[in-house]
Amino acid sequence: MANTGHLVIAGLRKGFADTQVLGGIDLQVDAGEFIALVGPSGCGKSTLLRIIAGLESADSGTLTLDGQDLTGLGTADRNIAMVFQSYALYPHLTAGQNMAVPLMMRRLSALARLPFVGAMVRGRAAVLSAIRAEVNQMAETLKIAHLLARKPGQMSGGQRQRVALGRAMVRRPALFLMDEPLSNLDANLRVHARGEIVEMHRRSGVPTLYVTHDQAEALSMADRVAVMIGGAVLQIAPPREIYDNPTHIEVARFIGQPQ
Ligand code: ADP
Numbered sequence: 001m002a003n004t005g006h007l008v009i010a011g012l013r014k015g016f017a018d019t020q021v022l023g024g025i026d027l028q029v030d031a032g033e034f035i036a037l038v039g040p041s042g043c044g045k046s047t048l049l050r051i052i053a054g055l056e057s058a059d060s061g062t063l064t065l066d067g068q069d070l071t072g073l074g075t076a077d078r079n080i081a082m083v084f085q086s087y088a089l090y091p092h093l094t095a096g097q098n099m100a101v102p103l104m105m106r107r108l109s110a111l112a113r114l115p116f117v118g119a120m121v122r123g124r125a126a127v128l129s130a131i132r133a134e135v136n137q138m139a140e141t142l143k144i145a146h147l148l149a150r151k152p153g154q155m156s157g158g159q160r161q162r163v164a165l166g167r168a169m170v171r172r173p174a175l176f177l178m179d180e181p182l183s184n185l186d187a188n189l190r191v192h193a194r195g196e197i198v199e200m201h202r203r204s205g206v207p208t209l210y211v212t213h214d215q216a217e218a219l220s221m222a223d224r225v226a227v228m229i230g231g232a233v234l235q236i237a238p239p240r241e242i243y244d245n246p247t248h249i250e251v252a253r254f255i256g257q258p259q
C-alpha cells in the first residue's frame with residue numbers, strides 16, 4: 001500500500017498525574033496537506049506531537065497512519081519524521097553527512113542481519129552509494145546542494161535549519177511533524193523561513209502537522225488550521241474560514257487576541 005501519510009486521530013486522551021491534558025483529540029491529516037496546529041501555550045500541542053511520533057503513549061484513543069494502527073509501534077517503525085525547535089546537527093559532520101546519517105542507521109543495521117559476511121561487505125558499498133545519490137537528489141529538490149560540503153559552523157542559522165529539514169525529509173517519511181521549528185530564529189529570518197518550509201513541503205509532498213503558537217505563521221503557511229483549546233481540537237478549517245466563521249467563542253477569542 002502506498003504511503004500517502006493519511007493520519008487519523010480519534011478520541012485521543014492523555015493526562016499527567018492528576019491533570020488531563022488531552023481530553024479527546026479528533027484530527028485528520030490528509031495526503032499532501034499542511035496543517036498548522038495552534039493553541040495557547042500549555043494546551044498540549046507538543047504532547048500530541050510526541051504521542052504521534054511515539055515518544056509518549058496515549059491513555060486511550062486511536063491513531064492510524066495509512067490505515068495502520070500506530071499503537072504499540074516504536075518510534076523507529078512509524079515512518080514519521082519530527083523536527084523540533086532545536087535541530088541539533090552533528091557539528092563535526094558536513095551537511096551531506098548529516099543528511100546521510102538517518103539513512104545509514106536504518107540500512108546498515110538491516111545489512112548487519114545478513115547471514116554472510118561477503119554479502120554484507122558487497123551490500124555495504126552498494127548501500128553507501130545509493131545513500132549518496134539519495135542525499136544529492138533530496139538536496140537538489142530542496143535547493144540546498146550548495147551547502148552539502150559545509151559543516152554546521154560554516155552555515156547561518158537559516159541554512160542549518162534547511163539542512164535539518166533536509167535530513168528529516170531524506171528518509172521520505174509518510175508524515176512530517178514540526179514543533180515550533182522557527183522559534184529559535186530571529187524575526188527577519190523567521191518570515192523568510194516560513195516561505196521556505198512551505199516550498200519544501202510542496203516539493204516533497206509529505207503531509208505535515210506543524211505546531212506553532214504564532215497565528216500569523218499558521219495563517220500564512222497552512223492549508224488548514226487546527227485550533228486546540230482546553231485539550232480538544234475545537235475547529236479545523238482553512239485560515240480564511242477560521243477568521244470569518246469561528247465555530248466557538250474560544251476560537252474567536254484566541255484568534256482575535258493580539259500577539
Ligand atoms: P504546549 O506544547 O501546547 O505548550 P505541552 O504539550 O508542552 O503544551 O504541555 C501541556 C501540559 O502538559 C502542560 O501543562 C505541561 O506542563 C504538561 N506536561 C507536558 N509533559 C509533561 C510531563 N512529561 N509530565 C508532566 N506534565 C507534563
Ligand code: MG
Binds near residue numbers: 045047
Ligand atoms: Mg510546545
